[in-house]
Amino acid sequence: MDRVALANEIYKKAHLTGTFKLRSGKVSNDYFDKYLFESDPKLLNEVAEHLSKLIPAGTEILAGLEMGGIPIATALSLKTGIPVAFVRKKAKEYGTGKLAEGIEIRGRNVCIIEDVVTTGGQILLSAKDLSDFGANVNHVLSVIEREQQGRDNLENAGLTFVSLFKMEELIEASFNSSLR
Template sequence: MEKWELAKEIYNTSRLTGTFKLRSGQVSNQYFDKYLFESNPALLVEIAKQLKELIPPETEVLAGLEMGGIPVATALSLQTGIPVVFVRKEVKKYGTCKLAEGVNITEKNVCVVEDVITTGGQILLSTKDLRELGAKVHHVLGVIERTKEGRENLLEDGLQLHSLFTMDELIEGEKEHAKG
């Protein structure tokens, strides 16, 4: 599948209109319901096939952020063979009581995986936690980059964002191909 075709599929599958409050507190008149593309096996496989090309070569572990980054990171792991950890927003008080579930990340080059990036707030919080656990984190993979603000916030923390699509690319790509 060509990249523009994938953009069109994500757009048609996931775009909702109305009034939506984002995690950042911002209000948007359109929303990309990430769970609609993440729960579609064929679409998720195609996203992983294209997103894997953006994985930095030094990556030793993929870190899927709770909750939306986990299916994307798992699909990428299946495509590449790179181990994955699942990063909680907070430690549970039962079971293993770990923040990062999965393989050991100490002294490993970890690439954070997220589905949609707006301000990068949760990525920054999770990256801080991963670094405190001994991970070397310098890169973030994302499916959709909603705003430039997220990229700028990540750069300030030494994180390079590699996104498959910007929101503008999804919207403009759909408009262009709708013209036929």
């Protein structure tokens, strides 16, 4: 599936209209229910195929953020053979006290994987936590870049951010598809 067709399929599958409160606290009339495309094996495989080409050289671990980044990171791991870590919003307060489950992150080059980026707030928190646990975090990869503010916040924090799609591209792909 080419990139434009994938954008159209994601839009058709996951775009909802109504009134939605975003994690950032903002209210939007458009919402992408990422779990609708992440739970579709065909779409998830296509997303992983396209994202796999964007993984920075030298990446040793893909860090899927709880919860939406985990299926994407897992699919990318299966596609590329790069090990995956599952990153909690905060370290467990019991047992091993781990922030990242799975492979050891200390001293490794970690690329954070996320589904949708609006402000980048959780990514910034997780990047700091991963760094505090000894990971080398310089890159973030996402499926959808919802707002420019997210990119600005991540880049201002010294992270390199790459997204497969900007929100406008998904809307445009859907609009162009409806004109055919």
